[in-house]
C-alpha cells in the first residue's frame with residue numbers, strides 16, 4: 001500500500017514538472033510570436049508612443065546597439081519615466097536588433 005502511494009506521488013510530481021516546463025516554453029513562444037506578429041509600422045508606432053517628444057524615431061533607428069546595450073538604455077529610459085512594460089521592452093529590443101541584422 002505504502003509503495004503504491006509513493007509511486008503515485010512520484011508520478012504526480014513528474015507530471016507537475018512537465019506541465020511547468022511546457023508552460024514556460026509557452027510564455028517564451030508567446031513573446032516571440034507576438035514580436036513576429038507586429039509589423040514594422042506597428043513597432044515604429046509603439047516606439048514613437050514610448051519616446052513621446054523626448055527623441056525622434058530617426059534618432060532611435062539610427063542607433064546600432066546590441067540587445068544588452070539596448071536593455072541598459074531602455075532601463076535608464078524607464079528610470080527617466082518611460083512607460084515601457086517588460087513585454088514591450090522585449091518586443092522593442094528584439095525588433096531594433098533584428099532591424100540591424
Ligand code: HEM
Pocket residue numbers: 047050051052054055060063073074076077080081082083092
Ligand atoms: C522606447 C523608448 C526610448 C528609447 C529606445 C530611448 C533611447 C535612447 C537612446 C539610445 C539614448 C542615447 C543614449 C544611449 O545611447 O543610451 C537616449 C538618451 C536619453 N533619453 Fe531616451 N529613449 C526612450 C525613451 C525616453 C523617454 C520616454 C525619456 C524621458 C522620459 C527619455 C529620456 C532620455 C534622456 C534624458 C537621454 C539623455 C541622457 C542619457 O543618455 O541617459 N528617453 N534615449
